[in-house]
Amino acid sequence: MTEQAPYRLYLREDQIPTQWYNLRADMPEKPEPLRLPDGRVAEAADLAPVFCDELVRQELDDAAPYFDIPDPVREMYRIYRPSPLCRAYNLERALGTPAKIYYKFEGNNTSGSHKLNSAIAQAYYAKAQDLDGITTETGAGQWGTALAEASAHFGLNLDVFMVKCSYEQKPFRRNIMETFGANVTPSPSNTTEIGRKMLSERPDSSGSLGTAISEAVERALNIPQNKGRYTLGSVLNQVALHQSVIGLESYAALRELGEYPDVVVGCAGGGSNLAGLIAPFMRDKLRGSRPDTRFVAVEPASCPSLTRGRFAYDFADTGRTCPMAKMYTLGNGFLPSPDHAGGLRYHGMSPIVSKLKHDGFLDAVAVKQTDVFAAAVEFARLETILPAPESAHAIYQAMEEARACKEANEEKTILFCLTGTGYFDMKAYDAYNKGVLGDYEPTDEELAVGFASIPRIEGL
Numbered sequence: 001m002t003e004q005a006p007y008r009l010y011l012r013e014d015q016i017p018t019q020w021y022n023l024r025a026d027m028p029e030k031p032e033p034l035r036l037p038d039g040r041v042a043e044a045a046d047l048a049p050v051f052c053d054e055l056v057r058q059e060l061d062d063a064a065p066y067f068d069i070p071d072p073v074r075e076m077y078r079i080y081r082p083s084p085l086c087r088a089y090n091l092e093r094a095l096g097t098p099a100k101i102y103y104k105f106e107g108n109n110t111s112g113s114h115k116l117n118s119a120i121a122q123a124y125y126a127k128a129q130d131l132d133g134i135t136t137e138t139g140a141g142q143w144g145t146a147l148a149e150a151s152a153h154f155g156l157n158l159d160v161f162m163v164k165c166s167y168e169q170k171p172f173r174r175n176i177m178e179t180f181g182a183n184v185t186p187s188p189s190n191t192t193e194i195g196r197k198m199l200s201e202r203p204d205s206s207g208s209l210g211t212a213i214s215e216a217v218e219r220a221l222n223i224p225q226n227k228g229r230y231t232l233g234s235v236l237n238q239v240a241l242h243q244s245v246i247g248l249e250s251y252a253a254l255r256e257l258g259e260y261p262d263v264v265v266g267c268a269g270g271g272s273n274l275a276g277l278i279a280p281f282m283r284d285k286l287r288g289s290r291p292d293t294r295f296v297a298v299e300p301a302s303c304p305s306l307t308r309g310r311f312a313y314d315f316a317d318t319g320r321t322c323p324m325a326k327m328y329t330l331g332n333g334f335l336p337s338p339d340h341a342g343g344l345r346y347h348g349m350s351p352i353v354s355k356l357k358h359d360g361f362l363d364a365v366a367v368k369q370t371d372v373f374a375a376a377v378e379f380a381r382l383e384t385i386l387p388a389p390e391s392a393h394a395i396y397q398a399m400e401e402a403r404a405c406k407e408a409n410e411e412k413t414i415l416f417c418l419t420g421t422g423y424f425d426m427k428a429y430d431a432y433n434k435g436v437l438g439d440y441e442p443t444d445e446e447l448a449v450g451f452a453s454i455p456r457i458e459g460l
C-alpha cells in the first residue's frame, strides 16, 4: 500500500507556479494573428479599448516563454491551489485496465471549475488599471461564477450576459453570481443594440455564446470614462496562458511520482483547459525530448468545431464586432441545439489549439452526449466526484484510452483534466437518469448554414 501513488497528491503551497508558461514561444509555427474586420493585423492600440493593457500584451506576445504571476493573483491562488492530482484507482479496477489513470481535479474550489484560474488574473489586471467594471458572457455559468467571485474579491462591478437557455435552465448559477454581486442579464437581451437586433431577427432565440459576447463587448465600450473592459473566459491566448498553471502543477506532481503521461486528454469548448493542461507536455514534444506523447481534444458531436469545422479566419462573436481569429470554426452564425446539455457550445476554438491540431501535434474526437453522461455516472459512482458534463467528455475519452490499453495489454499512463463539478447540472443528469436525454449531430446541410457566416477574406 505504501508503495502506491497516493489517491490524491497535493503539492505544497510554495510549489504553486510563480510564472505562467506561454506555449506559443515553443511552437515552430505560431498561431495566426488576430485581424480586424478589414483584414488588418490587430495591434495593441486596436485591442486596448476592449481588453486591459496587460492582457493585450499577453495576448499579442508569441515570444516570451514565461510571464510572472502577480503576487495578489498568486495569493488568491493559495486559497485553492495547488489542486490535487488524483489517481483513479477505482476506475482503473472497474475497467480492468493495466493503464494508470491520473486526473488533475480543478473543481476543488468554490466556483467549481478551472475558470477561476483566469478569472482571478483578469479581474486583478482590471483593478490594477483602476477600472470601474468589467463585462463578460457565460454559457453554462461556470465562467460567470468564477469571474463574479474574482470581481467581488478585487472590488469590481461585473455585468454578465448569460446565454438565455442556460439562464432559464440553471437559475441557481445565476443566483450564485448575483450573490457575489454580479448583474446578470439573459442574452439576447433588449439592453444592447446588438441584442435588440438579434431579437428582432429571431424573437424566440435561446441565445449563443457568440451573441452574448457581442452584447458584453458593447456594454464594456459603453461604461463611462473609458473605465470598463471586456473579459473572455476561454479561446484567447491570454486565457490559455493563465490556465498553464494546470499543466505546470500536473507536470511537477507527476515528476514527484516518477511518472510521465503517454496520453494527455482534455475536453475542448474554447480550448482553455486543454491548452493549459497540455502546455508543458507539448513543450517537451515540440522540443523533441518527448516526441511520442499523444494529445487528445474531446468535443461534443453536437458542436464539432475541431472535427468538422473549417480552419479559417472567423469572428469571435455573432455580432461580428470582435476581431477575427484563425481557428477551427463552425461559423459565427452557428447555433448549437438547445437540447445539448453538456456545455462546450462555442462555435470556434482557441487559435493555439487549432494550430496544434492543424499541424498534426494534437488529435481530436467528437463524442455523443449520452455516452458522455454514461461515463459521468460511472465515474461519479466510482470516484465519488460528480463531474461537470463538460469535464465528462474527457472522462469518456480517458476510459476509451484505458480500454484500448486493456485490449493491447499496455500499461500506459493517461492524464486528463477534471475541469469542474456538476452540482448545477442536475436537470441534465435527471434527464439522463430518466432516459430522456437525446443525442444530436448536425447534418452537413445544417453545418453549411454556419459555414456561410464565415467571412471570405482574399488571400487568407
Ligand SMILES: Cc1ncc(COP(=O)(O)O)c(C=O)c1O
Residues within 6 Å of the ligand: 113, 114, 139, 140, 142, 143, 233, 234, 235, 267, 268, 269, 270, 271, 272, 273, 274, 343, 344, 388, 390, 391, 419, 420, 421
Ligand atoms: C467545467 C467546464 N469544463 C470545461 C469547459 C470548457 O472550456 P475550455 O475549453 O475553455 O476549457 C467549461 C466551459 O464552459 C466548463 O465550464
